Amino acid sequence: MAVVTIVGAGVIGISWARLFGGAGWEVRMSDPRPDLQELVERELAGVPVTATADLASAAAGADFVQEAGPERIEIKEEMFAALAAHTGDDVVLASSSSSLLPSVIAQGNPAADRIVIGHPFNPPELMPLVEVVPGPRTATRTVDRAVEVYRALGKLPIRLKKEIPGFVxxxxxxxxxxxxxxxxxxxxxxxxxxxxxxxxxxxxxxxxxxxxxxxxxxxxxxxxxxxxxxxxxxxxxxxxxxxxxxxxxxxxxxxxxxGTGRPAYERLVELRDGRTRAVLDPLGWTNPSSDGGRQ
Ligand SMILES: NC(=O)c1ccc[n+]([C@@H]2O[C@H](COP(=O)([O-])OP(=O)(O)OC[C@H]3O[C@@H](n4cnc5c(N)ncnc54)[C@H](O)[C@@H]3O)[C@@H](O)[C@H]2O)c1
Missing domain, CATH: 1.10.1040 (N-(1-d-carboxylethyl)-l-norvaline Dehydrogenase; domain 2)
Incomplete structure (x- = not known):
């Protein structure tokens, strides 16, 4: 079973975990939050997942890494330094970042050739798009592999020609x-x-x-x-x-x-997910080999 390490168990990380887990990947999650085990049990019931605060052990043996930690450059730099040190040299290190440049995340990182942006739209488990954004030092094979993985997950990966803040x-x-x-x-x-x-x-x-x-x-x-x-x-x-x-x-x-707080959030998530599921199939997004009606 292929192993994905997901760094960060927030809104995006949990959704990535459902997507990868549902597609047959073994999921390892890493997050320092004190309620991690409780969160994973509540949100990822039925998903083959293990969770730990220790990034190094979560990353060891990964076939693919999807980072979804805080949108702060100093934290991303630290996470990617640890990921570079604890993953094999053919493993893609993809960041979910919404706007940070891959060249900045990869600055001073010995695995810069393996770092790429794989930016989803929320929630990744339902939204078809993943923007794949290489930095100037990202290897072509890294981009190719990221595109291949996202496509196999049933997503529509779109590869940008070059980086720009905020992507498209x-x-x-x-x-x-x-x-x-x-x-x-x-x-x-x-x-x-x-x-x-x-x-x-x-x-x-x-x-x-x-x-x-x-x-x-x-x-x-x-x-x-x-x-x-x-x-x-x-x-x-x-x-x-x-x-x-x-x-x-x-x-x-x-x-x-x-409204605010968990009950309001959960009600809105249910409404959004129900409506999104209802349109994905008629619009041609549910078949992994489909192109969503592109001509
Ligand atoms: N929320 C969105 O709509 C959205 C959409 C697309 C992409 N993104 C991107 O995805 C990433 C995650 O966003 P989010 O909305 O899920 O954030 P979030 O605040 O919900 O979750 C971030 C998680 O990272 C954890 N974390 C903090 N330090 C960490 C560390 N050192 N190692 C591992 N985990 C750590 C936090 O405990 C938290 O659980 C960001 O880069 C964001 O730009 C967000």
């Missing part, structure tokens, strides 16, 4: 989310209505066609060129950006809308 998904998300906060701060719309507006329009559209493909369709038979010249040419307003000093107001409004 989070650069897009950052711009979009900033505009959402700006619109709430400006009193244009409430939090829940904005979420509904997006789900009923851009969310649904982008689940079936990407932004460029939507542009082609929006222009009719004359294509995106027509859309850009016609509707696009009138979109000349200033975007505006949220006031960082007033982000507390936005966060208060989000908490009023959705």
């Amino acid at each position: 998904g989070n650069r897009l998300q950052k711009v979009f989310n900033e505009q959402c906060a700006y619109l709430v701060q400006q009193g244009v719309i409430d939090v829940k209505e904005l979420d509904e507006l997006v789900r009923a329009s851009l969310g649904l559209r982008w689940a079936v066609t990407g932004p460029f493909e939507s542009g082609v369709l929006g222009g009719g038979p004359a294509g995106m060129r027509h859309l850009v010249e016609h509707v696009g040419s009138q979109l000349t307003f200033e975007d505006g950006s949220p006031d960082p000093a007033r982000m507390g107001e936005v966060l208060d409004a989000v908490e009023r809308a959705y």
Whole structure:
């Protein structure tokens, strides 16, 4: 049985563990949190998993490493130094980081050629995408192997040509989310209505066609060129950006809308996972050999 070591048992690490475990991998988890055993028993019932605070012993004998620890460069550097020392020299060391550059994570690391970003969207067990981002010192065989592993897990790995902060998904998300906060701060719309507006329009559209493909369709038979010249040419307003000093107001409004704490979180997870599962199959994402309807 192939062995995966997952570093960090938070939101992302637990979900990776379900995915790898469900695909027949033996899972070893490492996390210094004091409630680790209890967490693993509660969240990973039925998954072939062992858990320890000791990163070195969790990494020994791994065939693949998926790091999902805190998004702090000094912690990542420390974790990857230990991973380099305690894994074989053909083992991929993939980081789930949302935005940190692989070249920075790999700085001074003797296993820089084995370090790559494997950035999932939350939750990795359901979302098809994994962004695979090499740094300048990442070996081609590392990228190839990461792509092969994610594909075998039923994911859609997309390999970026080069690194850039935030990669692609989070650069897009950052711009979009900033505009959402700006619109709430400006009193244009409430939090829940904005979420509904997006789900009923851009969310649904982008689940079936990407932004460029939507542009082609929006222009009719004359294509995106027509859309850009016609509707696009009138979109000349200033975007505006949220006031960082007033982000507390936005966060208060989000908490009023959705609640806080474990019961609220679990209710939202159940709703999201149920809806996501319901659309994965019709959209062509559940068959590992499928390409999700790409042409
Ligand atoms: N949450 C998201 O939506 C999301 C999506 C994609 C990628 N990511 C990335 O995944 C990673 C994990 O994010 P998360 O949201 O699961 O964070 P999280 O805070 O839920 O979990 C992080 C875990 O790391 C553990 N940890 C702390 N120090 C450690 C160490 N030295 N060794 C091992 N584990 C350690 C913590 O105890 C915690 O359980 C981050 O790099 C983040 O950028 C997050």
